[in-house]
Amino acid sequence: MTNFDPAALPAAAFEPISELGPLSRERIKTRLDARGYNYAIDSDGDIGGRWDDHIFYFLLLGKDSEYLQVRGRWSRTLPASSLGQLLVLANEWNAGRIWPKAYVRTEENETLGVYCEHSVDYEPGLTDAQLDQHLGCAISTSLAFFSSLDEQFPEAVAAAKEEIARLTAEQQ
Structure with missing residues (x-):
């Protein structure tokens, strides 16, 4: 049991850093644009792109699209x-x-298939800084896990590169 009482903290501790805005696809696209990231919109309206050749989607979930899930x-x-x-x-990663x-x-x-997800509930809204942090953190930490898998399974990396080369040759 703890004696911690958040109501006893000074009021300044609860003041917002800046204005909270609602989570939306437009805000996600704006933040991705600000970082210079390339992405596309699929037929369902979902935002997705490739980072280090891995596919990522930025999904809005929940009744009111209040959850942001970055899935790689x-x-x-x-x-x-x-x-x-x-x-x-x-399991070791988790x-x-x-x-x-x-x-x-x-x-x-x-x-x-191996996936990574980073999900947060933004029902009360979020700042641009929070959205930037979520996007950057989700992508970079997922890529770190994928890189560790590449080290463990070099044959899978070689097979993927051969498949890309084959598909590229077929398109030419």
């Missing part, structure tokens, strides 16, 4: 036989860090 997908795939090793790596949440899913053709 590792651009490599592994066979189902790698499930145990991937689960251990994701146990040792606050974010992003990392998880593994079985996808088409029984291959495994």
